[in-house]
Amino acid sequence: MKSRKLMDQLFTVGKSVSVFPVKAMFNETDAVLDFPVKVGVGVSSRNFKKAVDRNRIKRLLREAYRLNKQPLLDFVNANNKKVIVFFLFIDKTLPDFETLQNKIPLLIDKLIKQLNENSATNN
RNA sequence: CUACAAACCCGAGCUAUCGAGUUAUGAGCGAUCAUGAUUAGGAAAGUCCGGACAGCAUAGAGCAACCUACCGGCGAAUAACCGGCUUCAAGUUUACUUGAAAGAGAAAGUGCCGCAGAAAAUAACUACUCCCGAUCUAUCGGGAGAAAAGGUGAAAAUGUGAGGUAAGAGCUCACAGCAGUUGGUGGUAACAUCAGCAGCGGGUAAACCUUGGGUGCUGUAAUGCCACGUAUAGAGCCGUUUUAAGAGCUGCUCGCUCAAGGCUCAGGGUAGGCAGCAACAGGUAAACAGUAAUGUUUAUCGCAGAUAAAUGAUAGUUUAGAAACAGAAUCCGGCUUAUGAGGUUUGUAGAUUU
């Protein structure tokens, strides 16, 4: 996700789920997207002052999402939805790849549940 | 060989699997896909200097402001790079080593120098010497001399010795120190050294200042272009061709030029794309010139280019070890700061062997 407009929209009206140390903001959208899911990652510069550390965390988040994204894609394709997601790292210490590798699947499960409930209430 | 100091080098390589950015070629209407190539630093950092490049201005003059200050070299450029000179500091071997320097002018002027001290800068005061007068006979008053004595301070009118005198004084002499000036010698020069002349009136210019030199302002989010969009839109103020509101010369004044719309507030819209933007003060290697910075020649290479922002994950292996500081955002040169393990060179000290 690279659009500034979508980003503002996400942070104003979007909802969130979190599995420590990662929080996911998400929003279903009617906007015309090229892909069913658009994803971004971020770290607060308040918690990590060095650009090296922030880049490291963003890379690990990207890699962890890449390896575990299949369930989310399947769900979204099955229900014909369009979703934008933003992963925020909220811990204040540098993580290692293994913990993220364990936590991201849990977060994605939770996200899918939320999406399911939303569509049920809307209908 | 060990320790210390300084300078410099390096800042992991390879294989497999799965990915990301850029780009070339091919395929596809297109989204995209396939194959190949390539993808972070020595500091990318701080932004302390200097440039390139771009926009505005180019009609200047004066004032102000800011920067700078030994000499030579190098270079696109620099107070910051290289070499030298001088001064200072430390160390010892006392003439060397290492380090530092914002290193023009205090004899153009103004200011400041707390406390202490007689006095912090035309010299005054106390005390000193001589003469005169008075008297209570060791004091007082007046005149003259003189700037040596006053012990405090960071700093006290160049220091020591001798002569000289009523007492004294660079008043005179010897030696030493300091800065000025003239000439000789060496050096491109700063400067060094020798001789003569006339001197010796603290410090502070990282206080104001003076002198010499320099600076137009702003910065790639600059700047140019394309697309989309709004309230056919509100309020207030100033002005409209002889006068002129206002704008530009970017701090001010004069002067000059342009000028029919301009300024402020409130609200609304957009926040997309292209160029700038990756081929040059280029990198690497060797040779040559130079003490060095640097330059020349030859060969060779094409070497990040994103925009919520790529350069990653896992496993194995090489190695004594893979750990430090740390992430490009227009580019380049220098400086400063952070930094792991190891290596090279030079110097000093110690030990051992010959």
Add this chain to the structure above:
RNA sequence: GGUCCGGUGGCCGAGUGGCUAGGCAGAGCUCUGCAAAAGCUUCCACAGCGGUUCGAAUCCGCUCUGGACCU
């Protein structure tokens, strides 16, 4: 990305080169039957390193840190 400004006790804040004011807060004492108020005493500071100077919070350089503005 660029351009600037600041840092003085626990807090606020003055200080244009000569022992770092003042207020609030803290501690102790006085006052009171006990407290409050008041009074007295006391404690705790120049962001760090280096330079200029006899002497630096002040002047200069570097570092650290906080903030503002342009966009």
